[in-house]
Amino acid sequence: MTALTAPLDVAALRADFPILGRTVRDGKRLVYLDSGATSQRPRQVLDAEREFLERHNAAVHRGAHQLAEEATDAYESARARIAAFVGVTPDEVVFTKNATEGINLVAYAMGNAATAGPESARFVLGPGDEIVVTEMEHHANLVPWQQLAQRTGATLRWFGVTDDGRLDLSDLDALVTERTRLVAFTHQSNVLGTVNPVAALVARAQAVGALTVLDACQSVPHAPVDLAALGVDFAVFSGHKMLGPSGIGVLYGRRELLGSMPPFLTGGSMIEMVEMARSTFAPPPQRFEAGVPMTSQAVGLGAAVDYLNAVGMDRVAEHEHALTVAALAGLAEIPGVRVLGPGLDAAGDVADRGGAVSFVIDGVHPHDAGQVLDDEGVAVRVGHHCAWPLHRRLAVPASVRASFYLYNDLGDIAALLDGVRAAQRFFGVA
Amino acid sequence: MQLQQMYQEIILDHYKNPHGRGLREPYDAESFQVNPTCGDEVTLRVRLAGDTVEDVSYEGQGCSISQASTSVLTDLVVGRGVADALSTMDAFVELMQGRGQVEPDEDVLEDGIAFAGVAKYPARVKCALLGWMAFKDALARTGGQA
């Protein structure tokens, strides 16, 4: 997509999402503000899955019958479109169950590197080596690295978070050093909305020869992302957060890295040659896709990417930015509400911030606030959003998170703000 | 309005003025419980005198439901025999897991019947049971029954 044209026609878009037409809790209009957890799917995606299953379903990369051929074509065509969507080539795209599995794939492959061939040497970790993460990571980009450190004897270190919810890069050079073998960080925080400075982190990692892993779960669905241009070594994202099906995610890996990385799961499909006592492995991406893969899900994600391309990711990002600014401005006007993460500047705008707005309300526990919002038909997430250390850092046990997507409008933001005021009234704090 | 059904006055009263709150000495056993989906937590101590629950003291952070149900718990078990307390707990757990289909017995559950509305919200059942799970665990740690 090139230059910006008109703003989104949200009403027209919403007509593509059957679920948004339903009511909840005794006839309330559904106000869906939980796309950060999972997004809703347009008819085009549902139709693509159904069409595939009704016409072309077969196990891919096996068999020579016509359906097998068609299914394989559909699967590989989806891979090619998804790869193009994030600016990389199809052989650099590995299908996984979700982003979590993608991160684990890299972590386990690295754990396997010590007993693999010499070509895998650069993935081997041991005592004295360091893995650097950040305090704002989703558990999916933290726990696998804790475990890898435990298994290999490497040390886990992390960037802190500033009070206003930015990554604290003041100790970048002290933290990422010659000992650092891997830097794993999120592109956009699922709690704070903060968009991290990928270029600065990649530059430092490259300077010391460390690998980079980008958690792109909250960026790829919401803004144009060119993974090759960002220069990261690996990246992950999940289909269900970008209008696609659940059960499909993507691991991107630079070609030469995937080519020298040992497998994680082994078995059918991922082999080159098998004897009774040993096997050799297929080139990537097949090396990392053991067993019969998810197929209609890949097709559905391909359709989701087509849908997003047709809308235009620039316009999606611009639309969500407007919603984010409106939400931040509205919440700032409600006494007793504190937003976690970057707020509006003096000009009433905010840079490097996406559409996840988490907040706490004095005197109203997030669970209780979420219950009042739910009663009004407003679906938000409450809790620590799988970022417990981040909440600890910000000294709150939990928060309420509203997250936006292309099908939300200013009416949804108004419903959120009304719901917050209703919660304050209900619990007698306003 | 479904909200009032869930947040009965009794619950809000216990939330605002919790009974028995604070950690006290001496105690026989302590349990720390956390709800991993939301981070709510409670630390709860049990003091027995023979076969009687002499004191339950607790500290924690959490939503109105978890705080109020722990407050109600102290009303229901302190001064009771251990077996009695456990059967009250079973009645409360049955109510909470009943999806709104279980008719609570006020003679047994007293203020606890106010949580009948919460049972219709599966996501909140864990909140209501947090303190009770701590009580059960702490009792077990005293080396007694449970």
Ligand SMILES: Cc1ncc(COP(=O)(O)O)c(C=O)c1O
């Ligand atoms: C930033 C971030 N990373 C990772 C994940 C994990 O995604 P999934 O559960 O689809 O593997 C999520 C989703 O909750 C997320 O928001």
